[in-house]
Amino acid sequence: MNALTNMGSTEKGLSLIAAVASLLSLLLYLPDTNKEAVYGLALPLFCIIGLLTAFALYRYRQARDHKLLGGVAVGLISFFGAWALLQSLGITETASGKVGPSFWLAAIAAWALAWLGVERLAAVSVHNKWLQGLLRVTIPVLFGVWLLVIWELATRGFEVPQVLLPSPSAIGARFVSSTAILWVDFKQTFLKAVLIGYAMGCTSGFVVALLIDRSSFLKRGLLPIGNLVSALPVIGVAPIMVMWFGFDWPSKAAVVVIMTFFPMLVNTVAGLSASDTMQNDLMKTYAANYWQSLFKLRLPQAMPFIFNALKINSTLALIGAIVAEFFGTPIVGMGFRISTEVGRMNVDMVWAEIAVAAIAGSVFYGLITLIERMSTFWHPSFR
Amino acid sequence: MQDAILSSESSMQDTKNVVVSTVVEARSLSLRFQTNDGHVDALSDIDLTIESGNFVSFIGPSGCGKTTLLRVIADLEQPTGGSIEVNGVSAEQARLSRAYGYVFQAASLYPWRTIANNVALPLEIMGLDRKERKARIKKNLELVNLAGFEKKYPWQLSGGMQQRASIARALAVEPDLLLMDEPFGALDEIVRDHLNEQLLKLWDKTNKTVVFVTHSIPEAVFLSTHIVVMSPRPGRIIDIIESNLPRDRGLDIRETPDFLSIAQRVREGLRQGHSYED
Structure with a gap:
């Protein structure tokens, strides 16, 4: 009423x-x-x-x-x-x-x-x-x-003034007229640095989480450090990665790996301990071994946490790869284009790159959400 | 020829008699929980023998250790004193040989599995093949009146149906010993009566040993051959009442004088346990 x-x-x-x-x-x-x-x-x-x-x-x-x-x-x-x-x-x-x-x-x-x-x-x-x-x-x-x-x-x-904020129509016109450049940049930054770094960072975070879960030594030693590092602005290591891995995309992928590793680690560890006492006791009464209770109870229970990390990481990876390109790159890539075109006052091109990043990021995020809905259909937030 | 058949029959009788053995044997069992502000004696000096084929209820007010005692039998809790043997071996060995099926207070079904797959869970862990699993799922879901709900998810079912599914899951293991921790505690009276009747029929048919935790006097008296009355702080056994009611009983037995007199004895036992606190 x-x-x-x-x-x-x-x-x-x-x-x-x-x-x-x-x-x-x-x-x-x-x-x-x-x-x-x-x-x-x-x-x-x-x-x-x-x-x-x-x-x-x-x-x-x-x-x-x-x-x-x-x-x-x-x-x-x-x-x-x-x-x-x-x-x-x-x-x-x-x-x-x-x-x-x-x-x-x-x-x-x-x-x-x-x-x-x-x-x-x-x-x-x-x-x-x-x-x-x-x-x-x-x-x-x-x-x-x-x-x-x-x-x-x-x-x-x-x-x-255009330099402050170009109109959407100007950005759209620039977008249409420079699709070739945008595509090359997209390939360099998104298809190489972001996707490869994302896959490596998430996988390694997940695997290390499983190892941590098995060993109380690692759980007590590494996990607090992981929590600490995941709170740091890891993008600061970008120049160091460029020194280690060179100017091309591997150094950007490395930044993405570092950025995505810890959120996945922390979330997976939390997810693995999300099953309640009764569910664990149930597995115990069946005399289930470690792997059985991992695959039949704890991993399914951890899925919402893991997807949470995958979603957080999808945006972190894009940010990481773009910003890492500010610190040295071959003359291609979304981050490179943004930093140089801003210097040349071509702000509409910067906005066109931002639009590409926004579209790519949304599609990426949307895909993960879709998979999440299919695989954790049982979770109270979806059913 | 006739003789031979007779003797083989009598030998079968013998083996059946031999099967009547001690399932649970607890000797001066005690369990002390250490907490931040001192310790709690959850169990103190428990002596208990449960024979096969018995239906034993633990009854008492909350905090009297009845659930803890059941969990000790199931090796989910380790005693700090005394000894416990299940099927003649240690509780841990019994658990590892999957000697019992355990029904928890809540259904605790896995939400990502269908009802059929929830029942299949222990069978998968035991390594049974697909055909055997299917047969046991069908049989046990029918037993608890859940045929036709195989493809539903737990959250699509009512609380009573969920609890029945969890009983089917425990029965699918086909254990000789069934440990039930207030399985019907959260259900309404009508569903509860119905499930009690079904459980009793099942027990009568299969000759399983059942250990049943409850805080309802009528439920305990209706179901049990032996009622163990317990009292809190420290958790201990006040009285063990053997019921003389027939194995095959219907719900209306609850109106008979025999039933009422047993219930009266249980009530007195419980009152006696409480008098400590006044």
Whole structure:
């Protein structure tokens, strides 16, 4: 009940904002003499539609039966607004003018409508499995696209210098025009240093964890040191690794190995002692030997911990490999490109590399999560 | 010819008599736990003999050491004094030769295994082949009325069904000795009555030895041939009551005078144990 009223008041506020902003935008637009050359006609059209929508939403906000339809409609209208804003921004830029209050008010209205759409969609409860899946994807996509729209409007509307923050469209254009370089860098940094280092670091961490588990000497001696080292910023060893293993990718893989080893070690050791007394006693009553209770009880029980380490390490590995390239590398690699292009003020290229890293990192993380869901389906957090 | 058959029959009778042997033998057994603030006498001077085919219940208030005693028999806990023999050998040797099946207070099924695979767990460890495992899974799940739930995961079943699955898992080992630690403690009364009846039938059919921990007087009297009444601080045996109820008993036996008089004796024993604290 409380949540409902809260949600109601949010909707109320947002629709009021949208209505007032679009009305003011229209009012400010009308007296402008050179309006068509400056903004085009799409913007006032959006303001009218936005005003009507906001009014309708405010008037009929109690009608909760058509949340899905309403959410989609409002979302689409907000996208129309985004398109209209970008359109008029383009016109203004070619006329080498500056956008005024009318433009920003329309932007606020569009943004409020987008929020309303997300709010409505998030409140939808459907029982159709496909529709549920679609919603789960739609809501964050709507959110993410609007984040980019705001970024674009803000950087271009306020004429932010490229060096400080390029607009998403500029980054996108740079991305498309330099896919060849990006691919070579991706191959060098991700496919070689990250993946190989990650595999080696995680495997060795896991194996050492098994050894530690068998020997109380190692458990008492090595584990506290492992805990200590895993808290250190190991990226500091990157220059030393470059001295040991040379300029090419093996030194970066070495940094990744060091960074991923200890999280895996600490997590696996914790996971191996996660089985409770009763489960261990059960194995004892069966007179199970070490390997039997390891494979049939303790490793399955440790799986959530191990996957946790795999997920933490997937991001650590990417960071490690990129930053390690700052300390010396052949003239290829994502970290190399970032450090040199920043020096040449090509910030859009830096952002393109960051985008590649973000996409690669997300896909990597997503894959591990997918495997985790399949293999630890039994864990209370998934079932 | 006739004679030969007769004599062989009588010799079988003999072997059956020989089989009635001592399963558990405890002599002045004691167990002292060391804790940060001194020590706790969990068991003190326990003398106990359990013959094969007996159904023995340990009853007493919580903290009286009944679970500890069961765990000592199972070699999950080591005594600090006295001796314990299971099947004529040390408790450890008995455990290593898989002499018993143990049912814990909670079902303790592995959530990543289906019900069938949970029952298969001890069989895999024992190294039985696939065919034998399948046969035992089927047989024991049927025995506890869980046929048809083979492919379910433990968390998809109710608490009572989980506990039945854990009993099937203990039975699948086909032990002659069954150690049960308050197996029905967390279940509601109706399910509990039902499982008690089933357990009794099973015991009657298979002639297993059962050691059963409980804190319910009716449960102990209904199930047991021998009731061991225990008392806390230090954990010790107050009384061992032999039941004269027939082996083959139904739930309505609980209304008979015999039953009530045994229950009365158990209650008196428990009260006597408690009088120390007043």
